Every structure is written in C-alpha cells, then in structure tokens.
Amino acid sequence: MDFNQDKHMGSVPEQRFLPHIAYDSVIFGFSGEQLKILIMEYHNTGMFALPGGFVRVDEPLNDAVRRGLRERTGLDNIYLEQFYTFGSLERYQPEVMETILQANGFAVDDFRWMLDRFISVAYYALINYNKVNAQPDALSDSIKWYPLNDLPPLILDHADIVAKAHRTLQENLERKLVGMNLLPSRFTMKELQKVYEAILGTPLRRTTFQRKMLSLGILKRHEKRYSGKAHKAPYLYSFEGE
Amino acid sequence: MDFNQDKHMGSVPEQRFLPHIAYDSVIFGFSGEQLKILIMEYHNTGMFALPGGFVRVDEPLNDAVRRGLRERTGLDNIYLEQFYTFGSLERYQPEVMETILQANGFAVDDFRWMLDRFISVAYYALINYNKVNAQPDALSDSIKWYPLNDLPPLILDHADIVAKAHRTLQENLERKLVGMNLLPSRFTMKELQKVYEAILGTPLRRTTFQRKMLSLGILKRHEKRYSGKAHKAPYLYSFEGE
DNA sequence: TACTATTGTCTCATTATGTGACAATAGCAA
DNA sequence: TTGCTATTGTCACATAATGAGACAATAGTA
Incomplete structure (x- = not known):
C-alpha cells in the first residue's frame, strides 16, 4: 500500500483516498519454468500480502492500479486485467492493519480509516520477469517473487485472491x-510451451502445441537462436506486431 | 436503489451503507425469442437506469446484491455472477442523482452522500422470465423489461455496463x-436453442446443436409436449439435478 | 565421422463439427 | 381412413481439429 506519510493527509487533495475501497494485484512472472507472483512482507510482523493500494478521490480506478504497478515494478504498459471484487466480511480484520501500522511506528489514530472495512478490486498482471525492479512500499521491507505453489501464508483473504487469479488466468x-x-519479446516455441504448461499445470504435447500456435497466425518467425548445445537450434518468435 | 427513507438514516446501524460503493445488476430474461433486461425509470425525470443499490456496512457484498435482487424480482436462489467493477471518473455526475432526488421530493441535503463519486460492482443475473414479479424501488415508478437491442437511453455508464454484461454472458x-x-425447469430443445441464439446473436444449426447438448450428458429427457400443432411433438428436457 | 539431444514437419488415427437426408410423428383436411 | 404439412429425432457422410508417433535435419561433442 502507498499513502501519504504526512499525518495531515486530508489536507492534500491529490493524496486523499476513497474510503473503504482498495485494490490488490496478483503480479505474475515466469522464471525457472515456474509461475511466480510478487509478495510483500511487512516490517517486523512476519506478515505477507499482495501488493495493493488505494484509489485517490479524483482518480479512475484503473489508473490507480496502473500507478501502483508502476511504483512497485518500475514497469509501464503492463498487461493488466481486473478479475473480481472481494467484499466478504471475513476480510474485515482491523487487528491485522493495526499490527502493521504499529510495527512501522505509525500512530494508529492518524490512520484510523485504514482499519475500516475494505472492499478490494483485484487485478492480475502479466509481466516479463527479467524487466522488473521490485520496490517495497512504505510499510513493507521486501517485495519478492514466490512460486505459486510455495507461497508464504498470506493475510486476510489474499490466498483466495491468488487462487481466483490463477483460475481466471487459466480460463483466459x-x-x-x-x-x-x-x-521477453523474442522467445522459442519451447519457452512458450513451458509458459502454457506452468499456467495450466499440465504437460502439453510438443507437436500439437507447435502446430496450434503456428496455425493461429500471430507469431512472426525470426532467426535461430544458437544455444551452444549439441542439437538443432530453435527459431525465435515474436508476438505479431512487435 | 433502496435506502432508508428516514432522514436520520445514520442512526439505524443496519441501514447504514458503505459510502462510495454501489452495485448494479443486469437482470436477463428470455421472452418472445428475445433477450431482455430489467430497467427502472425514475419518477418524473424520464431517466432510465439499471436496478442497483448500496452495501450495508455489516453486509457481505454478494449478500447485498442478492437482497436487492430479491426485493426487485421477488426471486431467491438466482443465478448470479459478478463480472466487472466500474470506477471511471465519467460515471461521477452528481447532477444526475440530484435531479432524481429532487424529482422525488427528497431534501438533497439529507442524502448528500448519494451525490458522491461511486464505484460500482456490476453483476448479471439469469432468471426465468415468467416467475418475476418486478417491483420498483423508492425512487422509481416503474421497472420493466426491455429487449437488449431496444433499450431506452441509460444514465451514467449503464449502457457500457449492459454491453459488458452481454459480452461476458456470451463468453460464459x-x-x-x-x-x-x-x-422454466422443463423446456424443449428448440427453446434451448432459441436461448443460445438470442445470447450469441447468431442462428445455430439444429442438428449440430441437438447433438452437442445431448452429448454433454447434462440434460434429462422427460415426456413429450403436445402443443396442438400438426407435427411431431418434441421431448421436454430438464437440467440434470432438478 | 559417429553420436546425441532437440527441433520442424509429416502422416495416420481419432474425435469433433458441418451439412444434408430421412423416417417418425401430431394434428388437420378430405 | 387416408393423404398432407410442419417439425422432430437420428443417422450418414464430408470436413476440420486434435492426438500420437515417425522421421529427417540440425548443432554441437567425442
């Protein structure tokens, strides 16, 4: 989360947030043949959470999320999709935010609005793992990649959010x-297949996959990539239009 | 929308709503071989809108929507799906709500919170047209079915909401x-086909459709329905499990 | 030059879908 | 009763998509 650390936050219009409304983002990356997501750890609490934030009173919801992503990853023009809005009562646990604020030395009274009930609009993002320069926010001391199947315990309903993000990604x-x-913008057919397998969680048939991808007509073939290994070199492809 | 008409609304906890958060519902029905949705018309304004409402401070988001649907349609246990949350700035038009309140004789000052910016979580519902007993809310004098391709002009971004609901329905x-x-719980294959055609907006091949539906193994075949017409009577089917 | 791992492509089998044919009605008219 | 018509359920065949394996063409190493 990102918010003005000035205690008199309310006095700066651009920094005033809509109460009760938050967003959370499930940021997917791919590395080591695995799907991973970015998770933040809050200072001195051992608590883990999805990167998220609030919406300024004069800011479109989608812009708020893109702003947060830029701050957290350094990336612009990210593939981003809203997938669900979480509004159960189980996600209302003021003790959690209170603990986090206290552990960071904030006077809880000045941020009482953060202890309120929040409805969270969830987004997932797909990014090029190697381009990310992950930056923690004011309350957290780390933001790191975790494999989807080996996450730390997450606060509130964040595990549900991740599960639903993954399911939606599979469907889409x-x-x-x-x-x-x-x-990255150039990749081999095998790399693309590994991405599909990681997302779906099942192995795919090489020949069928290649035929299917080529038949879609959205890949442009480029030069070969010589890996130095003792076998035929694969072609590089790019997504049509790059 | 539904809200306590008592001017001192804030004093009744169950009737206090989360500020800035609303929901809108696109309620689909099928009649006359057409897809239709329920639209409300506000008193003395000529303004049309989707049925919607607010979320009580101690109420889960999904419950709020089901409550609203029950009040509006008299139906329970409806097929309901959340599909997008709308949070642009274009949807912030306080004049609109002000006009509606004034036309209904409400003192605008007592409902100033309704003039704020709202983020709206949108749902679509699928219901059995014949079972509905549509009830207008406190601000509107009618709630009526309109064919999807012949809607009155809608306030705010409600036309966008309808369009996205329809697209999502097609995908799902x-x-x-x-x-x-x-x-209804028993229907003929032709009726089911007409529903599919209305949703997709394209004609389907009778034999292929029938084969596909039967192969899914989710339809239970019952007795025939004799319509009094001079031709072979079709079987009735039900969705497996009813 | 032989050998290995991997890639690109082809072939054939299997399954799904498009397209039309056809027999079996249910009521009506003769 | 016997045709007649519109509609339904099912089949048959053609076409398209996918599963599954075979095989030749490398790019390096031994």
Missing part, C-alpha cells in the same frame, strides 16, 4: 492469447 | 452451461 489463456506477455 | 455460455437458467 487461449481466449485472450495471453501467454506471450510473460516472456 | 458454453464454459458455464448457463443457458438453461433463462428457461
């Missing part, structure tokens, strides 16, 4: 041709 | 096997 994989957003 | 049609929710 073919329909929105989304796999290439997790790779 | 096969994946979630959702068509039967628009029909």
Whole structure:
C-alpha cells in the first residue's frame, strides 16, 4: 500500500483516498519454468500480502492500479486485467492493519480509516520477469517473487485472491492469447510451451502445441537462436506486431 | 436503489451503507425469442437506469446484491455472477442523482452522500422470465423489461455496463452451461436453442446443436409436449439435478 | 565421422463439427 | 381412413481439429 506519510493527509487533495475501497494485484512472472507472483512482507510482523493500494478521490480506478504497478515494478504498459471484487466480511480484520501500522511506528489514530472495512478490486498482471525492479512500499521491507505453489501464508483473504487469479488466468489463456506477455519479446516455441504448461499445470504435447500456435497466425518467425548445445537450434518468435 | 427513507438514516446501524460503493445488476430474461433486461425509470425525470443499490456496512457484498435482487424480482436462489467493477471518473455526475432526488421530493441535503463519486460492482443475473414479479424501488415508478437491442437511453455508464454484461454472458455460455437458467425447469430443445441464439446473436444449426447438448450428458429427457400443432411433438428436457 | 539431444514437419488415427437426408410423428383436411 | 404439412429425432457422410508417433535435419561433442 502507498499513502501519504504526512499525518495531515486530508489536507492534500491529490493524496486523499476513497474510503473503504482498495485494490490488490496478483503480479505474475515466469522464471525457472515456474509461475511466480510478487509478495510483500511487512516490517517486523512476519506478515505477507499482495501488493495493493488505494484509489485517490479524483482518480479512475484503473489508473490507480496502473500507478501502483508502476511504483512497485518500475514497469509501464503492463498487461493488466481486473478479475473480481472481494467484499466478504471475513476480510474485515482491523487487528491485522493495526499490527502493521504499529510495527512501522505509525500512530494508529492518524490512520484510523485504514482499519475500516475494505472492499478490494483485484487485478492480475502479466509481466516479463527479467524487466522488473521490485520496490517495497512504505510499510513493507521486501517485495519478492514466490512460486505459486510455495507461497508464504498470506493475510486476510489474499490466498483466495491468488487462487481466483490463477483460475481466471487459466480460463483466459487461449481466449485472450495471453501467454506471450510473460516472456521477453523474442522467445522459442519451447519457452512458450513451458509458459502454457506452468499456467495450466499440465504437460502439453510438443507437436500439437507447435502446430496450434503456428496455425493461429500471430507469431512472426525470426532467426535461430544458437544455444551452444549439441542439437538443432530453435527459431525465435515474436508476438505479431512487435 | 433502496435506502432508508428516514432522514436520520445514520442512526439505524443496519441501514447504514458503505459510502462510495454501489452495485448494479443486469437482470436477463428470455421472452418472445428475445433477450431482455430489467430497467427502472425514475419518477418524473424520464431517466432510465439499471436496478442497483448500496452495501450495508455489516453486509457481505454478494449478500447485498442478492437482497436487492430479491426485493426487485421477488426471486431467491438466482443465478448470479459478478463480472466487472466500474470506477471511471465519467460515471461521477452528481447532477444526475440530484435531479432524481429532487424529482422525488427528497431534501438533497439529507442524502448528500448519494451525490458522491461511486464505484460500482456490476453483476448479471439469469432468471426465468415468467416467475418475476418486478417491483420498483423508492425512487422509481416503474421497472420493466426491455429487449437488449431496444433499450431506452441509460444514465451514467449503464449502457457500457449492459454491453459488458452481454459480452461476458456470451463468453460464459458454453464454459458455464448457463443457458438453461433463462428457461422454466422443463423446456424443449428448440427453446434451448432459441436461448443460445438470442445470447450469441447468431442462428445455430439444429442438428449440430441437438447433438452437442445431448452429448454433454447434462440434460434429462422427460415426456413429450403436445402443443396442438400438426407435427411431431418434441421431448421436454430438464437440467440434470432438478 | 559417429553420436546425441532437440527441433520442424509429416502422416495416420481419432474425435469433433458441418451439412444434408430421412423416417417418425401430431394434428388437420378430405 | 387416408393423404398432407410442419417439425422432430437420428443417422450418414464430408470436413476440420486434435492426438500420437515417425522421421529427417540440425548443432554441437567425442
């Protein structure tokens, strides 16, 4: 989360946030043949959470999320999709935020609004793992990649949010041709296949996968990539239009 | 929208709402071989809008929507799906709500919170047209069915909401096997096909459709329905499990 | 030059879908 | 009763998509 550390926050219009409304982002990256997401750890609490934030009173919701992503990853023009808004009562646990504020030396009274009930609009983002320069926010001392199947325990309903993000990503994989957003602009067919396998959680048949991808007509073939290994070198591809 | 008409609303805890947060519902029904949705018209304004409402401070978001649907349609246990949360600045038009309040004889000062910026969580519902007993809310004098392709001009971004609801419904049609929710519990294959055609907006091939539906193994075949017409009578089907 | 791992492509089998044919009605008219 | 018509359920065949394996073409190493 990001918010003005000035105790008199309310006095700066651009820094006033809509109460009760937050967003959380599940930021997917791909590395070591695994799907990973960015998780923040709050100072001195051992608590882990998705990167999220608040919406300024004069700011479009989607802009708020892009702003947060830029601050957290240094990246612009990210593939981003809103997938669900979480509004159960179980996610209302003021003790959690209180602990976090106290551990950071903030006077709880000055941030009482953060202890309120929040409804959170959740987004997932797909980014090129190698381009990220992850930056923690004011309350957290780290933001790190964790494999999707080996996450630390997350606060509130963040584990549900991650699960739903993953499910939505699986459903959208073919329909929105989304796999290439997790790779650098040039990639081999095998790399693309590994991305699909990581997202779906099942192995795919090499020949069928290659035929299918090529038949879509959205890949442009470039030169080969010589890896130095003792075998035929694969072609590099890019997503049509890059 | 539904809210306590007592001017001292804030004093009744169950009737206090989360500020800045609303929901809107696109309620689909099927009649006359057409997709229709429920639209409300506000008293003395000529303004049309989707049925919506607010979330009580101690109420889960999804419950709030189901409550609103029950009040508006008299139905319980409705097929309901959240599909997007709208948070642009274009949807902030305090004049609109002000006009509506004034036209209903409410003192605007007592409902100033309704003139604020709202983020709206949008849901679509699929219901059996014939079971609905539509009830207008405190501000509107009618709630009526309109064919999807012949809607009155809607306030704010409600036309966008409807368009996105329709798109999402189309995408979910096969994946979630959702068509039967628009029909009575027993229906003919032709009726089901008409629903699919209305949702997708394209004609479907009778034999292929029938084969596909039967192969899914989710339909139970019952007795025939004799319509009095001079031709072979079709079987009735139900969704497996009813 | 032989050998290995990997890649690109082809072939054939299997499954799904498009397209039309056809027999089986249910009521009506003769 | 016997045709007649519109509609339904099912089948048959053609076409398209996918599963599954075979195989030749490398890029390096031994």
